[in-house]
Amino acid sequence: MVTAVEFLNYTFMQRALLAGNMVGVIAPLVGVFLSLRRLSLIGHTLSHVALAGVALGLFLGFFPVYTAIIVSIIAALAIEKLRRDYRDYAELSLAIILAAGLGLATILISASRQSAGIHSYLFGSISLVGTRDIYMILPLALVIIAVILKYYYGFFYLAFNENEAWLAGVPVRALNIVFMVIVSITVALAIRVVGTLLIASLITIPVAAGIQIAWSFKSTIWLSLFFSLMAVNLGLIFSFYYNLAPGGTIIMAGVVILLLVLTGKKVWLLFQQKI
Amino acid sequence: MSFLKVEGVSFAYRKEQALNQVSLELKQGDFAAFIGPNGSGKSTLLKLILGYLKPTRGRIMLKGQPVEDIMDWSRVGYISQQVKDFNQSFPATVREIVGSNLYSKMGMIKFLNQELEKKICRSLELVEMDGFINRKIGNLSSGQQQRIFIARLMVNDPELILLDEPLAGIDIRAQDDFYRIIANINQELNKTVIMVSHDIQVISKHANKIVCFEDGRAYPHCSQEFSYDDYIHELRRTNLRIIPRHDH
Numbered sequence: 001m002v003t004a005v006e007f008l009n010y011t012f013m014q015r016a017l018l019a020g021n022m023v024g025v026i027a028p029l030v031g032v033f034l035s036l037r038r039l040s041l042i043g044h045t046l047s048h049v050a051l052a053g054v055a056l057g058l059f060l061g062f063f064p065v066y067t068a069i070i071v072s073i074i075a076a077l078a079i080e081k082l083r084r085d086y087r088d089y090a091e092l093s094l095a096i097i098l099a100a101g102l103g104l105a106t107i108l109i110s111a112s113r114q115s116a117g118i119h120s121y122l123f124g125s126i127s128l129v130g131t132r133d134i135y136m137i138l139p140l141a142l143v144i145i146a147v148i149l150k151y152y153y154g155f156f157y158l159a160f161n162e163n164e165a166w167l168a169g170v171p172v173r174a175l176n177i178v179f180m181v182i183v184s185i186t187v188a189l190a191i192r193v194v195g196t197l198l199i200a201s202l203i204t205i206p207v208a209a210g211i212q213i214a215w216s217f218k219s220t221i222w223l224s225l226f227f228s229l230m231a232v233n234l235g236l237i238f239s240f241y242y243n244l245a246p247g248g249t250i251i252m253a254g255v256v257i258l259l260l261v262l263t264g265k266k267v268w269l270l271f272q273q274k275i
Numbered sequence: 276m277s278f279l280k281v282e283g284v285s286f287a288y289r290k291e292q293a294l295n296q297v298s299l300e301l302k303q304g305d306f307a308a309f310i311g312p313n314g315s316g317k318s319t320l321l322k323l324i325l326g327y328l329k330p331t332r333g334r335i336m337l338k339g340q341p342v343e344d345i346m347d348w349s350r351v352g353y354i355s356q357q358v359k360d361f362n363q364s365f366p367a368t369v370r371e372i373v374g375s376n377l378y379s380k381m382g383m384i385k386f387l388n389q390e391l392e393k394k395i396c397r398s399l400e401l402v403e404m405d406g407f408i409n410r411k412i413g414n415l416s417s418g419q420q421q422r423i424f425i426a427r428l429m430v431n432d433p434e435l436i437l438l439d440e441p442l443a444g445i446d447i448r449a450q451d452d453f454y455r456i457i458a459n460i461n462q463e464l465n466k467t468v469i470m471v472s473h474d475i476q477v478i479s480k481h482a483n484k485i486v487c488f489e490d491g492r493a494y495p496h497c498s499q500e501f502s503y504d505d506y507i508h509e510l511r512r513t514n515l516r517i518i519p520r521h522d523h
Binding site for chain 2: 036038149150151152153154156157159160161163164165166167168169170211214215216217218219220
């Protein structure tokens with residue numbers, strides 16, 4: 001008998017759901033701080049750099065997610081340095097690093113003998129989430145959650161007013177570096193689930209929906225987490241039943257949620273006006 | 276011992292001299308007004324007192340300690356000119372905004388505990404905003420927001436309060452409330468206040484010391500001896516908007 005939860009009988013789906021949900025937690029968690037600091041473009045840039053890391057792994061014969069993490073962290077630290085040194089041209093430096101990442105990725109993919117595998121890293125592939133991925137995603141995701149909890153108000157102050165955070169004793173420089181490292185790890189870990197091209201969307205879309213109806217910073221985080229997990233689980237289930245690319249399905253589920261939230265808010269405001 | 280001592284301080288932004296041999300002294304509980312045209316060095320001196328900039332010459336002492344040696348900046352509260360330029364749709368409550376300034380007093384995990392929550396409540400009572408703790412900061416008026424920023428500053432119980440043109444863009448009624456609250460903090464809690472302002476007429480009613488800035492030089496006066504007409508003359512010379520004087 002085919003049941004509604006048939007997908008849970010498959011080991012690859014169990015692994016995909018576990019990996020997807022962990023990524024579904026950390027992506028909006030870093031996404032809230034990233035979006036409110038108006039640094040969403042950093043997520044997009046790092047995803048392209050992570051692609052170069054994947055291509056490097058395929059080229060050298062290493063596990064691509066390892067090389068993606070290392071290359072992303074190096075790029076993130078470079079972005080942070082450029083962001084500090086060229087405050088007025090921060091976007092320009094991001095565009096340069098994005099272009100360099102993509103250029104390097106293209107060269108390495110064309111030079112690699114295993115370039116056929118790159119497709120799964122571009123768009124995500126649930127069937128390819130292996131035990132090795134789980135062993136890496138799980139502890140790193142827990143570390144990221146722990147770091148955000150530990151420095152919660154430090155990251156909050158940086159998001160609200162980076163220039164004055166030092167007056168409250170926030171170690172601005174150190175926390176900025178820690179933040180960039182966790183963003184780059186999040187991006188690299190999300191590769192397997194949504195693919196490099198769609199990571200930035202998973203980081204921003206649930207947050208965009210959360211901000212619309214949040215009544216506090218804490219509620220923004222909880223709502224973003226809720227919408228993200230909803231998008232990840234609906235997306236994975238739909239991709240299983242209809243044989244769709246999981247990355248695209250997850251992001252489209254997120255977009256539908258965002259549209260529903262925006263419509264719901266509009267209707268609620270009209271209703272309030274009539275009362 | 277003076278509370279704050281500025282001794283022969285000079286500062287230059289690259290080659291442009293912003294402050295030239297400025298000296299002044301404040302006692303604990305003083306309310307000093309820094310007045311003068313744009314670019315005369317008022318805000319630069321505040322940033323030097325904060326240790327945000329380092330003087331090219333001279334030194335600044337806070338309670339006998341050079342400001343560059345101060346590690347605990349919660350002793351000094353600061354409201355910058357840009358404080359109101361935050362993202363008005365930032366989804367944070369008054370509790371979160373005021374509480375964030377207690378970062379250095381939070382434990383290992385940087386969250387608010389009950390003791391810190393009490394400090395937030397006391398600070399909000401001080402600025403008469405205790406009913407607003409769960410309100411979103413962006414939903415408040417600019418005058419109310421300004422009071423929240425004073426609460427954020429006062430939550431650390433600072434000894435010195437620096438206010439850099441805090442009343443720009445705030446209506447007259449909210450300005451009166453602001454002065455009433457600052458006067459209370461200055462007189463009842465004996466906090467030393469330095470405020471940069473262009474509104475000479477109003478600030479001279481509240482401050483007990485007026486420091487006039489012009490071309491990077493500072494001229495300290497006592498407010499009682501402060502010659503308003505002399506200063507108006509200086510303002511005319513520098514083409515600044517002149518506020519008509521009412522007799523009072």
